[in-house]
Amino acid sequence: MSDPVTQLPSAPVVVLSNLTRSFTQGGVTIDVLRGVDMEVMPGEIVALLGPSGSGKSTMLQAVGLLEGGFGGEITICGRSAEKSNGDARTALRRDHLGFVYQFHHLLPDFDARENVVLPQLVAGVPRPQARERAEELLTALGLGQRMDHRPSQLSGGEQQRVAVARALANKPQLVLADEPTGNLDEATSDRVLEEFLRLVRGQGSSALVATHNERLAAKMDRVVRLHDGKLA
Numbered sequence: 001m002s003d004p005v006t007q008l009p010s011a012p013v014v015v016l017s018n019l020t021r022s023f024t025q026g027g028v029t030i031d032v033l034r035g036v037d038m039e040v041m042p043g044e045i046v047a048l049l050g051p052s053g054s055g056k057s058t059m060l061q062a063v064g065l066l067e068g069g070f071g072g073e074i075t076i077c078g079r080s081a082e083k084s085n086g087d088a089r090t091a092l093r094r095d096h097l098g099f100v101y102q103f104h105h106l107l108p109d110f111d112a113r114e115n116v117v118l119p120q121l122v123a124g125v126p127r128p129q130a131r132e133r134a135e136e137l138l139t140a141l142g143l144g145q146r147m148d149h150r151p152s153q154l155s156g157g158e159q160q161r162v163a164v165a166r167a168l169a170n171k172p173q174l175v176l177a178d179e180p181t182g183n184l185d186e187a188t189s190d191r192v193l194e195e196f197l198r199l200v201r202g203q204g205s206s207a208l209v210a211t212h213n214e215r216l217a218a219k220m221d222r223v224v225r226l227h228d229g230k231l232a
């Protein structure tokens with residue numbers, strides 16, 4: 001029988017070690033990230049706070065393996081991003097990560113249901129199950145009557161809920177959200193965020209949510225602050 005005292009605690013979903021990123025433009029270099037260290041544990045929802053231009057999106061792009069050019073180490077679900085080739089990084093993204101953006105990037109020619117079905121098909125889920133999951137998520141988000149509508153037929157808040165459903169469809173271990181409610185009015189923003197947090201908690205995912213809104217950040221499990229390129 002295993003001894004609970006010697007059991008390892010569950011491993012972090014994300015580990016960032018000395019993450020750096022600089023941009024050079026017109027001969028001027030700015031060091032946006034200057035040695036960020038952080039961990040996100042399974043099931044933990046972390047708010048990433050910082051003023052405009054502090055590097056929140058840049059940090060999420062690093063964790064989301066969306067761009068290169070970073071220094072330091074990024075480990076996602078125990079796998080080193082630097083040691084993974086292009087295909088392995090794509091697989092890491094597909095199998096472990098979900099994304100919600102401020103400008104949701106829904107596919108305009110597909111209805112709400114299909115926007116949530118498609119990433120599941122890409123991950124190999126058979127269509128009937130993908131459809132069932134999409135409908136379950138959209139219904140939970142109050143869009144049960146709007147599944148056949150295209151993004152242009154939905155309000156901003158409704159579109160953002162479709163984006164939340166899409167990000168959660170494959171039950172990713174980690175959801176990355178960049179100002180997920182930034183373009184919504186306060187009441188809608190609160191409601192969408194509450195629904196997002198409830199679903200993320202319900203399925204046991206972790207989340208890293210960039211925001212400059214202290215009030216929204218306070219609803220999460222932990223708050224980290226980007227300041228001068230580091231986490232304060």
Ligand SMILES: Nc1ncnc2c1ncn2[C@@H]1O[C@H](COP(=O)(O)OP(=O)(O)OP(=O)(O)O)[C@@H](O)[C@H]1O
Nearest residue numbers: 023025032050051052053054055056057058059212
């Ligand atoms: N591709 C790029 N080329 C040059 N500079 C960039 C690039 N991407 C980001 N930056 C710069 O890096 C800094 C951080 O940008 P970033 O978008 O990460 O900030 P942010 O905290 O997400 O801001 P916001 O809250 O306004 O979205 C900014 O000064 C920005 O101009």
